[in-house]
Amino acid sequence: MNDTNFKPAGYDIDLGNACSRNAYAWAKKTFPNRAGQPGEPAQDLDGGFSNEICFGQERLGISSDGIGTKIEVAERVGRFDTLGYDLIAMVADDLIAGGFVPSNLSNIIDVNTLDYDVIDELMRGLHDAANFSRIAVTGGEIAELGNRIGGWPGARMNFNWCSTAVGALHPSLKSPLSGVTVQAGHAVVALRSPSFRSNGFSLARRTLQSLYGDNWHTAPYTGSDAAELGNTWGEVLLAPSLIYAPAVAHLLDAGLPLHGIAHITGGGIADNFQRVLKNNGVGAELDNLFEPLPAMQKLTKLAGISPADAYLYWNMGNGMLLVTEEAQAAAVVSQLQADGYAAQVAGRITAEPGIKLKVAAGELVY
Known part of the structure; x- marks a missing residue:
């Protein structure tokens, strides 16, 4: 792409990152309010996927997120019982990326007008995802906001859904997984993502709308992963997020060494993995990632975007990256596979900064 102002998704990732940094800078100015008291924020996860608060010797993680514009897909398809997996995945997997085992979640559903059956479907799905993750849903609110909440005009109910989750630092860890112990020569293990998860939907919807019109969600999909x-x-984009937290907690239970974890969400592999590598100037060469889902490959072509951009907007089949010691990489992969997750050694940490992806589309350098 020669036009540096072109934004395939209609939004600016760099501007979003700048706004997030600014918002967090304001938030950090409040940290002294709890200095030396219960709830004191720690700062060893700056720029990480969650934050840490201390209650005496107990170290807790806290994470907040939502499921974004994937909600419109559910409104169009008319199915709402899978979104709970997306909601929990976004916060639980952010927590486990810091070594915090998710335990409790509070959520808020903002709606334009109430529909009992839609709420019931949402909460039933949240219940199922919480059971999968061993999380207790201990708080929530439903707020009826009228025309302040919009969405697809044909929906039974327009809504937005966000949550905050907390978890305790795994007992095997002395401090959170910030990436500070990552070294050149460490191995990188990838966990496969069987769906788009809950990111990159603005670009996907924009592309499909331009191709198929207002009812793009009913357009047939014939990719090899259709089954x-x-x-x-619509069904392809609605496929729920796989929650990785239970499997990663099991790795820690088994005493397997982890030095850093990247949850691959908005910003793709490079942007998110860089958050793990930032502390010590190392880089990564990833030459054995999982292949992008056929649906992602098809959308890349339909959207007319470069592979480099596609790897920034979507997870491209890789939902989480774990950094472990080379000698233990096979054991990490074996444990994950035993728990039913697709995992493989994807590359290694390099002494040189920067992230290099060697994929079917070529070599991508970030």
Whole structure:
């Protein structure tokens, strides 16, 4: 792309990152309010996926997120019982990336007008995802906001759904997983993502709208993964997020060494993995990542975007990256596979900064 102002998704990732940094800078100015008291924030996870608060010797993680514009896909398809997996994945996997085992979640559903059956579907799905993750849903609110909440005009109910989760630092860890112990020569293990998860939907929807019009969600999907994801583009995009937290907690239970974890969400592999590597100037060469889902490859071509951009907007089949010691990489992969997750050694940490992806589309350098 020669036009540096072109934004394939209609939004600016760099501006979003700048706004997030600014917002966090203001938030950090409040940290002294709890200095030396219960709830004191620690700062060893600056720029990480969650934050840390201390209650005496107890170290807790806290994370907040939502499921974004994937909600419109659910409104279009008329199915709402899978979104709970997305909501929990966004916060639980951010917590486990810091070594915090998720335990409790509070959520808020903002709606334009109430529909009992839609709320019931949402909460039933949240219940199922919480059971999968061994999380207790201990707080929540439903707020009816009228025309302050919009969405697809044909929906039974327009809404937005966000949550905050907390968890305790795994007892095997003396401090959170910030990436500070990552060294050149360490191995990188990738966990496969069987769906788009809950990121990159603005670009996906924009592309499909331009191709198929207002009812793009009913357009047939004929990719090789149709049996896994669905036969329409709406079903493909609605496929729920896989929650990695239980499997990673099991690795820590087994005493397997982890030095850093990247949850691959908005910003893709490079942007998120850099948050793990920032503390000591190392880089990574990833030459054995999982292949992008066929649906992602098809959308890349349909959207007319470069592979480099696609790897920034979507996870491209890789939902989490774990840094472990080379001698233990095979054991980490074996444990993850035993728990039912697709995992493989994806590359290694390099002494040189920067992230290099060697994928079917070529070599991508960030």
